Amino acid sequence: MDLWFxxxxxxxxxxxxxxxxxVYSAQSEFQRIDIFDSLEFGRFLxxxxxxxxxxxxxxxxxxxxxxxxxAVLPQVKKVLVIGGGDGGAVRELVRYPEIQQIDLVExxxxxxEACKKYLPQTAAKLDDPRVIIHEADGLKFVRSKKDEYDxxxxxxxxxxxxxxxxxxxxxxxxxxxxxxxxxxxxxQHESPFYPVDAIAMQRAHKRIVDSFPISxxxxxxxxxxxxxxxxxxxxxxxxxxxxxxxxxxxxxxxLKTRYYNDKIHVGAFALPNYVKRMLEEME
Amino acid sequence: MDLWFxxxxxxxxxxxxxxxxxVYSAQSEFQRIDIFDSLEFGRFLxxxxxxxxxxxxxxxxxxxxxxxxxAVLPQVKKVLVIGGGDGGAVRELVRYPEIQQIDLVExxxxxxEACKKYLPQTAAKLDDPRVIIHEADGLKFVRSKKDEYDxxxxxxxxxxxxxxxxxxxxxxxxxxxxxxxxxxxxxQHESPFYPVDAIAMQRAHKRIVDSFPISxxxxxxxxxxxxxxxxxxxxxxxxxxxxxxxxxxxxxxxLKTRYYNDKIHVGAFALPNYVKRMLEEME
Numbered sequence: 001m002d003l004w005f006x007x008x009x010x011x012x013x014x015x016x017x018x019x020x021x022x023v024y025s026a027q028s029e030f031q032r033i034d035i036f037d038s039l040e041f042g043r044f045l046x047x048x049x050x051x052x053x054x055x056x057x058x059x060x061x062x063x064x065x066x067x068x069x070x071a072v073l074p075q076v077k078k079v080l081v082i083g084g085g086d087g088g089a090v091r092e093l094v095r096y097p098e099i100q101q102i103d104l105v106e107x108x109x110x111x112x113e114a115c116k117k118y119l120p121q122t123a124a125k126l127d128d129p130r131v132i133i134h135e136a137d138g139l140k141f142v143r144s145k146k147d148e149y150d151x152x153x154x155x156x157x158x159x160x161x162x163x164x165x166x167x168x169x170x171x172x173x174x175x176x177x178x179x180x181x182x183x184x185x186x187x188q189h190e191s192p193f194y195p196v197d198a199i200a201m202q203r204a205h206k207r208i209v210d211s212f213p214i215s216x217x218x219x220x221x222x223x224x225x226x227x228x229x230x231x232x233x234x235x236x237x238x239x240x241x242x243x244x245x246x247x248x249x250x251x252x253x254x255l256k257t258r259y260y261n262d263k264i265h266v267g268a269f270a271l272p273n274y275v276k277r278m279l280e281e282m283e
Numbered sequence: 284m285d286l287w288f289x290x291x292x293x294x295x296x297x298x299x300x301x302x303x304x305x306v307y308s309a310q311s312e313f314q315r316i317d318i319f320d321s322l323e324f325g326r327f328l329x330x331x332x333x334x335x336x337x338x339x340x341x342x343x344x345x346x347x348x349x350x351x352x353x354a355v356l357p358q359v360k361k362v363l364v365i366g367g368g369d370g371g372a373v374r375e376l377v378r379y380p381e382i383q384q385i386d387l388v389e390x391x392x393x394x395x396e397a398c399k400k401y402l403p404q405t406a407a408k409l410d411d412p413r414v415i416i417h418e419a420d421g422l423k424f425v426r427s428k429k430d431e432y433d434x435x436x437x438x439x440x441x442x443x444x445x446x447x448x449x450x451x452x453x454x455x456x457x458x459x460x461x462x463x464x465x466x467x468x469x470x471q472h473e474s475p476f477y478p479v480d481a482i483a484m485q486r487a488h489k490r491i492v493d494s495f496p497i498s499x500x501x502x503x504x505x506x507x508x509x510x511x512x513x514x515x516x517x518x519x520x521x522x523x524x525x526x527x528x529x530x531x532x533x534x535x536x537x538l539k540t541r542y543y544n545d546k547i548h549v550g551a552f553a554l555p556n557y558v559k560r561m562l563e564e565m566e
Contacts, residue, residue, distance in 0.1 A: 004297075011301070012323035014287075018295035040295035040477070057476075060555070193340075193506050194323070221504065221512035221555070223476050228511020229504035259555040267553030270546035272343070272504070 005036055005044075007051055009226035010194045015051075017041060017224075024118050028110035030162045035118045041224060043119060045086060047111070047157055054224050055121050058088050061188075062122070063260040064220045064268065065232060066092035069151055069186045071250040071265055072234075072241050076150040077101070080178065082138035082166060084155030085111035087123035093153075094128045095255055102131045103149075105142075107162055109135045139165035145178035152179060154187035159200045167204040172211035176237070184236035189217060192275045193227035201231065202278055208235045216241050217279055218268035220259070231275075232268075242269055288319055288327075290334055292509035293477045298334075300324060300507075307401050311393035313445045318401045324507060326402060328369060330394070330440055336369055337507050338404050344471075345371035345405070346543040347503045347551070348515060352434055352469045353379060354533040354548055355517075355524050359433040360384070363461065365421035365449060367438030368394035370406035376436075377411045378538055385414045386432075388425075390445055392418045422448035428461035435462060437470035442483045450487040455494035459520070467519035472500060475558045476510035484514065485561055491518045499524050500562055501551035503542070514558075515551075525552055 003019040017038050024035035034046045042055030053061065066089055070076060077100045081089050085106035093102055104126070106112055112133065115123040126133065134141060138154075152175050157163035165171055166187075175185045187208070190201035209215045212235035222230040234241045247262035271279070289299040300321050307318035317329045325338030336344065349372055353359060360383045364372050368389035376385055387409070389395055395416065398406040409416065417424060421437075435458050440446035448454055449470075458468045470491070473484035492498045495518035505513040517524045530545035554562070 006299075010323055012321065013301070014297075014299040016289075016297040016299065038295065040293055193504075219504070221476075221502070221510075223510035223512060227504075227506035229506060258557045261553075261556050261559075263553035264555060267550030270544075270550030272542040272547060273544050274541045276544075 005038075005046070007046075007049065010196050013194070015224075015226075017044070024114055026110060026114065028108050030108045033111060033114055035114060044224070045115065045119060048161055050158060051224050052157070053086055053088060053122065055119075057222060057224050058122060060220055060222050060259045061230070062088035062092050063257050064218070065089055065153055065155060065186055065188065067255070067257065067260040068218060068232070068241065068265060068268065069153070069184050069234060070096060072239055072245050073151060073184055074182055074239070078149050079103070080105065080142070080145075080149040080152045082142070082152065082154050082156065083163065084153065086115045086119060087112075087126045089153050089155050090128070090131055091122060091125040094125045094130065100130060102128075103134060104131055105134045105136050105138045107135070107137050137165070139168070139171050142171065142174045142178050145174070147178075147180055149178050150180050150183050152183070152185040154185065156188060159190070159204060167200070167207070169207045169211065172207050172235075176211050179237060181237060182239055184234060184239055185212070187233045189231035189233040191225065191227045191229055192231060192278055193229050197226060198278060205233065205279055208233055212236060214238065214240055216269060217271060217275070219271060219275075220268060242266060288321075288329070290329075290332065293479050296477070298507075298509075300327070307397050309393060309397065311391050313391045316394060316397055318397060327507070328398065328402060331444055333441060334507050335440070336371060336405065338402075340505060340507055341371050341405060343503055343505050343542045344513070345375050346540050347501070348372055348436055348438060348469055348471065349375035350538070350540060350543040351501060351515070351524065351548060351551065352436075352467050352517060355522055355528050356434060356467055357465055357522070361432050362386070363388065363425070363428075363432045363435045365425070365435065365437050365439065366446065367436065369398045369402060370395075370409045372436050372438050373411070373414055374405060374408040377408045377413065383413060385411075386417060387414055388417045388419050388421045390418070390420050420448070422451070422454050425454065425457045425461050428457070430461075430463055432461050433463050433466050435466070435468040437468065439471060442473070442487060450483070450490070452490045452494065455490050455518075459494050462520060464520060465522060467517060467522055468495070470516045472514035472516040474508065474510045474512055475514060475561055476512050480509060481561060488516065488562055491516050495519060497521065497523055499552060500554060500558070502554060502558075503551060525549060
């Protein structure tokens with residue numbers, strides 16, 4: 001058997017992964033959903049042919065999108081996760097006993113169902129009693145919310161297709177409004193390396209900068225995403241991701257992690273000059 | 284024209300780059316040398332079919348292998364570069380006026396000739412009067428050296444083929460001997476992500492740890508290398524890459540860089556837990 005999944009990272013770059021077998025395929029109302037087994041990465045999920053997660057490296061993305069804000073914010077009781085139907089962000093969030101409620105807003109219920117059945121590694125905690133699943137458009141869901149969430153995690157797909165609305169100025173403004181006074185929003189921020197991604201990244205970044213007084217970008221090594229150099233955005237009303245980071249408090253929690261640690265927290269905000277220029281040019 | 288260069292990162296993962304045309308191809312005494320033009324990465328060099336550098340992202344590798352040690356060491360007058368026939372490391376080194384001599388030891392003179400002709404972006408400074416090119420095996424060259432170099436940069440190929448000797452205990456021991464009392468060795472340290480690379484990386488790391496009292500690993504985002512998560516090793520007799528790093532001194536130099544900066548210097552040494560475990564397990 002010689003079966004390969006190939007993703008075009010640009011028109012001129014492709015990453016191919018040897019597939020053992022396809023375990024799921026469906027066309028939902030919103031997108032094409034596929035799940036494969038591979039030797040190198042274990043099971044992996046694609047949406048419209050774009051890599052969402054692999055069992056081998058999803059811990060990097062999910063730890064970095066959750067533990068960075070959790071180690072900064074003073075007291076997180078109520079969290080909103082937009083997208084993230086795979087359950088990976090929720091899995092990391094439920095490790096915090098102080099969190100009382102997690103609203104997961106996923107537009108595509110079929111993603112949740114598929115992940116529950118075929119990706120138990122990420123979806124395992126979607127049944128936690130603190131998790132409320134809303135089958136809804138995140139863009140619309142957040143419009144009616146005010147001063148309600150201590151943390152909003154925007155675990156979206158790319159800025160085209162179903163996830164497009166989650167990169168708009170209207171959306172960021174509504175997230176700001178939906179946050180409590182000490183709240184923060186974290187989003188997946190695309191990659192700086194390939195111009196086709198970087199242009200969308202810069203545009204979204206400018207909108208976040210315009211919507212929040214504090215906005216910083218951090219990075220992680222995610223080998224199965226285009227270029228392997230992935231960015232996240234941290235935006236808040238007044239909490240600063242470095243000045244308000246308490247390494248001792250994080251360590252005292254004794255949470256076992258495979259990527260994140262207190263040194264990584266600080267190091268992740270140290271961006272290469274070429275990325276800084278991209279972000280500052282837009283400010 | 285639909286021409287693609289494909290590199291297998293493992294048996295189960297391939298990265299493919301669209302090629303406009305091949306501009307050079309030769310079989311030297313040591314290896315197959317190829318140079319291509321591409322739309323996405325500009326011109327790029329492969330040895331035995333493995334990506335060595337692209338015009339688009341070589342600055343990341345060369346800045347990180349040179350400026351990290353240069354920002355730590357007190358006074359660097361004499362440098363040994365082993366491998367690095369493309370000239371990228373030399374290009375960054377000649378920016379330091381205090382460096383008086385750079386011995387470049389490249390086993391394959393044909394690599395130097397090809398890069399001088401086809402990759403002027405990296406090879407431009409190989410004619411600097413401080414540079415002495417030795418067409419020799421680095422493993423043998425360093426055997427006779429004692430207390431001579433303030434910095435040794437091991438800019439090798441992978442730990443198989445012509446570069447294999449540059450990952451041996453004998454070689455690291457000889458580098459230690461060849462360094463001055465304040466000297467340090469920096470090497471390209473492979474990637475931690477794919478097991479096939481990580482095993483070689485761990486083995487080499489253990490040998491460096493056994494040969495030097497101080498040994499630390501740092502990382503960079505290099506999109507065209509396997510996984511994009513690339514490691515470097517810093518090993519010294521007593522200089523510490525963080526405690527002896529002087530950010531003010533670096534900034535005062537006013538060297539323009541596209542990746543490296545003082546925050547990156549510190550952040551690059553913040554390794555993910557999964558990488559730390561790999562390195563500590565071997566210590």
